[in-house]
Each structure stands twice: as structure tokens, then as C-alpha cells.
Amino acid sequence: MTLNIGVIGSGAIGQDHMRRCHFALNGSRVTAVNDINLEQAQRALKTLGIAAEVYADGHELIRSKEVDAILVTSWGPSHEEFVLSAISEGKPVFCEKPLAVTAEGCRRIIEAEIAHGKRLVQVGYMRPWDKGYNALREEIRTGDLGVPLMVHCKHRNPEVNDAYTTNMAVSDTLVHELDVLRWLLDDDYVSAQVVFPRVTRHAHSNLRDPQIVLLETAKGVRIDVEIFVNCKYGYDIQCEVVCEDGTAELAAPPSPRVRHAGSNSQHVLLDWKQRFIEAYDHELQAFVDGASKGQIQGPSAWNGFAAALAADACAEAQISGAIVPINMPARPAFYDPN
Numbered sequence: 001m002t003l004n005i006g007v008i009g010s011g012a013i014g015q016d017h018m019r020r021c022h023f024a025l026n027g028s029r030v031t032a033v034n035d036i037n038l039e040q041a042q043r044a045l046k047t048l049g050i051a052a053e054v055y056a057d058g059h060e061l062i063r064s065k066e067v068d069a070i071l072v073t074s075w076g077p078s079h080e081e082f083v084l085s086a087i088s089e090g091k092p093v094f095c096e097k098p099l100a101v102t103a104e105g106c107r108r109i110i111e112a113e114i115a116h117g118k119r120l121v122q123v124g125y126m127r128p129w130d131k132g133y134n135a136l137r138e139e140i141r142t143g144d145l146g147v148p149l150m151v152h153c154k155h156r157n158p159e160v161n162d163a164y165t166t167n168m169a170v171s172d173t174l175v176h177e178l179d180v181l182r183w184l185l186d187d188d189y190v191s192a193q194v195v196f197p198r199v200t201r202h203a204h205s206n207l208r209d210p211q212i213v214l215l216e217t218a219k220g221v222r223i224d225v226e227i228f229v230n231c232k233y234g235y236d237i238q239c240e241v242v243c244e245d246g247t248a249e250l251a252a253p254p255s256p257r258v259r260h261a262g263s264n265s266q267h268v269l270l271d272w273k274q275r276f277i278e279a280y281d282h283e284l285q286a287f288v289d290g291a292s293k294g295q296i297q298g299p300s301a302w303n304g305f306a307a308a309l310a311a312d313a314c315a316e317a318q319i320s321g322a323i324v325p326i327n328m329p330a331r332p333a334f335y336d337p338n
């Protein structure tokens with residue numbers, strides 16, 4: 001069976017996922033595309049060489065008989081309405097992060113999905129599909145290192161444009177750590193604080209860069225995440241878990257050691273798409289397989305809610321400078337892991 005996919009939002013990640021679903025994965029093809037800008041959707045299809053129908057309205061695309069499952073890759077504030085619409089049609093939906101721009105929006109999606117009675121939503125947090133993070137999780141789970149005490153993370157991008165604001169360091173960037181660290185530690189956050197070091201001269205006037213986010217978990221693990229989005233040298237994701245009897249660190253992507261012109265060096269990636277390219281393939285193959293079998297897996301609406309709740313607290317902490325509590329409710333049985 002081939003899963004017919006409708007895509008809402010044909011920008012950067014939308015096109016990347018369209019290519020993936022139509023040409024790279026097993027068992028799927030793109031049959032419908034919508035974008036708020038119709039010319040953009042047409043251009044994307046032409047560039048990719050895909051013959052699919054262009055819909056002027058995302059909700060009409062969701063209702064179409066030509067569409068079995070939906071990818072929501074539009075602007076974040078539009079995600080909630082399209083995910084709710086897919087649930088009301090009983091169709092599987094892969095939603096890029098964020099699931100909704102507020103924790104309340106995620107709650108509405110959770111209520112709708114539980115009322116439907118079966119999981120339909122997979123959230124596009126791809127790090128749990130990354131080989132490096134999986135190896136790190138396995139290492140921690142052996143118990144050989146004792147229990148985790150501290151986690152030190154770095155999320156560095158070479159640069160950002162003028163539209164990137166101080167808040168986006170949380171809502172766009174940190175959310176990946178907020179999702180993957182809960183999964184890595186099997187723990188929930190209880191508080192967040194944000195501190196601002198000296199600002200880099202490379203930041204534009206609306207942006208305080210870098211930032212350090214300090215999180216505490218229910219089990220007492222302390223986490224620090226450096227977010228530095230104008231680091232200039234590359235796209236660099238680091239994560240070190242310090243346990244009672246040793247440490248475990250996320251492996252860097254393989255790259256040759258180069259000895260040249262008096263130096264001994266290793267390249268760092270510049271493009272975020274390259275860093276997680278295999279993880280994107282795995283998350284979407286899992287969506288295609290899950291949607292075809294009626295068994296959606298991977299980051300759930302509950303995970304999307306947890307990341308959004310923590311992100312809301314971090315955003316508040318950016319403004320107040322205070323330690324902001326995070327009151328994560330108990331997970332409904334509907335979202336228990338199998």
C-alpha cells in the first residue's frame with residue numbers, strides 16, 4: 001500500500017520532507033500540497049519534480065479523498081488548527097515542532113486525540129530518532145555509570161537573521177533540548193531559569209545572544225543548556241551526561257581528522273539539515289509505517305505538550321530572571337509507552 005500524503009506548508013522543511021516522502025522513503029508519495037502562498041506551493045512542486053494537486057485551503061486538503069495522512073510544516077502559529085482538523089477527520093498527522101505555540105494549545109490537541117480514542121499525532125521532534133542520542137540513552141540505561149546527576153548541553157548555530165528574537169532562542173531552538181532531554185533521562189522538569197552572559201557583537205539589536213538555560217528535574221538532575229546562535233564557526237550540538245561513576249557524551253558526527261598547512265583539525269558542520277538528516281529519514285519512515293498500520297509512534301502530543309509547558313516557563317524566566325516552577329501534570333494512561 002502507498003500512503004498518499006498531503007503537505008501543508010511548502011517552505012524549507014516542508015520541501016525537504018516532500019522530497020523525503022516522495023523519493024526517499026518506502027511506502028509513501030505526495031499527492032497534495034497547500035501553502036498560504038499558492039505560487040510557493042507550485043514552485044516547490046516544480047523544483048522537486050512532483051506532480052501533486054495544489055489546494056488553496058489547508059482544511060480542504062485534509063478532507064480530500066486523495067489524502068490519507070497529513071504533514072503540517074507551515075508556520076508554527078498555524079499548526080494547532082491543522083492538527084485539530086486532521087484529528088476531526090480521523091487522519092494521521094505529522095506536525096513539525098512546535099505542536100502548538102502554547103501549552104494550552106497542545107492541551108486542546110491532547111483532548112481531541114483522547115476523545116478520538118486512538119493516537120493520530122506524531123510531533124516532529126527528530127532527536128529521539130538520532131543514532132547518537134540513542135547510543136547515549138542506551139549507555140545511561142545500562143546503569144554502569146550510576147544515575148545521572150548533571151547534564152551539560154550546547155546548542156550553537158553559525159548565525160541567525162534579523163527576524164530571530166531573544167524569545168526564539170527558547171521557542172525555536174531550545175525546544176529540541178527540552179524534548180530530547182526528558183526522553184534521554186526519563187524525567188520531567190520542575191523549574192527553569194535563564195541567565196544572560198555578555199552579548200556577542202554579532203547579535204543584532206533585538207537579540208540577547210548567548211543565553212544559558214538552567215533546568216532542574218523531578219529526580220534532582222541539574223541541566224545547563226548554552227544557546228549561542230551567532231557562534232560563527234558552525235552548527236554544533238553537544239550533550240554530556242555526568243553520572244555517579246562516569247560520564248557519557250553525545251558523539252560528534254564523523255568527520256576526518258585533517259593535517260594540513262601546519263594544523264591538525266576536524267571540520268564542524270555548518271548546516272543543521274545535515275546534522276540530523278538520518279534522524280529526519282527515520283522519524284518520517286516511522287510516521288509512514290505507523291500511519292499505514294494504524295499505530296502511530298514517536299514523540300506524541302503529550303511530548304509536544306511537555307516541551308511547550310517547559311518552553312513557556314523558560315520564556316517567563318527570560319523576562320523575570322527568576323526561577324520559574326514547571327508543574328507538569330501526570331501523564332494520561334492514553335500516552336503510556338507500549
Ligand code: NAP
Pocket residue numbers: 008009010011012013014034035036037040058073074075076078096097098124125126172
Ligand atoms: P518556512 O520556510 O517559513 O516555511 C513555512 C511555509 O508555510 C511558508 O511557505 C509559509 O508561507 C507557509 N505558511 C505559513 N502559514 C501558513 C498557513 N496558515 N497555511 C499554509 N501555509 C502557511 O519555515 P520552515 O523553516 O520550513 O519551518 C516550518 C515549521 O517547521 C516551523 O514550525 C519550524 O519550527 C519547523 N522546523 C522544524 C525543524 C526541525 O528540525 N524539526 C527545522 C526547521 C523548521 P509564507 O512564507 O508566505 O508565510
